[in-house]
Amino acid sequence: MCIYGLLSFVITSFEEETLGSPQHLIDAACEVLSAPSLAELFWEMRPNMGLGMVLDSAVGMFPHTTGPLLQLLTALLSNKSTVKKVYTFLDKMSFYTEVYKHKPNDIVSKDDETLWRRQTPKLLYPLGSGQTNLRMPQGVLGQVMLGVAERGYVVRWDYSYSSWMLFTCEVEMLLHVVSTA
Numbered sequence: 001m002c003i004y005g006l007l008s009f010v011i012t013s014f015e016e017e018t019l020g021s022p023q024h025l026i027d028a029a030c031e032v033l034s035a036p037s038l039a040e041l042f043w044e045m046r047p048n049m050g051l052g053m054v055l056d057s058a059v060g061m062f063p064h065t066t067g068p069l070l071q072l073l074t075a076l077l078s079n080k081s082t083v084k085k086v087y088t089f090l091d092k093m094s095f096y097t098e099v100y101k102h103k104p105n106d107i108v109s110k111d112d113e114t115l116w117r118r119q120t121p122k123l124l125y126p127l128g129s130g131q132t133n134l135r136m137p138q139g140v141l142g143q144v145m146l147g148v149a150e151r152g153y154v155v156r157w158d159y160s161y162s163s164w165m166l167f168t169c170e171v172e173m174l175l176h177v178v179s180t181a
Contacts, residue, residue: 004033004035004051007029007032007051009050011025011050011053011054012050022068026054026068026071032051033051033072033076035078036079039078039079040078040079040081042076043081043085054072055069055072058072059093059094060156061097061154061156062095062096062163063096063163063166064098064099064154065097090162090163091163093160093162095157095158096124096134096136096161097154097155098154100153103116106118106119106120107119113144114143114146115142115144116144117139117140118138118140118157119138121135121136121137121138122136124166125169125170125172125173132165132168132169132172134166134169136157136159137159140157141158142156143158
């Protein structure tokens with residue numbers, strides 16, 4: 001509990017970017033959160049401070065970067081109750097982050113290029129051969145994350161979806177690729 005409090009204090013007090021490698025921060029958070037009583041405590045409190053900020057950062061890069069979020073959520077699995085909380089958490093995602101080399105033609109943006117708006121719906125998994133798919137509707141807003149991509153744009157779309165649907169789409173796309181290879 002003391003280490004949980006200390007790590008939460010440090011993360012809240014300093015900018016995440018100043019605390020070294022993001023992976024080292026994720027590893028430290030996972031080490032602390034893997035204690036069964038702390039996983040329960042985290043889900044009861046789940047503030048936007050401390051270790052909650054680390055989880056929020058990982059969510060903000062999903063599904064472009066899946067590893068950190070899945071690593072943190074795995075550490076938070078300690079019993080039946082926390083499994084249900086992780087399942088529910090993954091069922092209600094609010095951001096969809098993706099990378100673009102160039103700004104697509106169907107995007108309108110502010111002059112400073114920091115806020116994008118979709119002009120047409122976008123099918124997120126066009127190669128999937130199954131019935132499952134995710135469609136980002138017209139009008140969805142995306143925040144261009146500055147300083148994240150070396151070349152191109154990293155855009156965090158304000159789009160709600162279920163990660164379970166996304167995982168199903170990924171599997172169907174993989175099956176499609178394998179079956180047509």
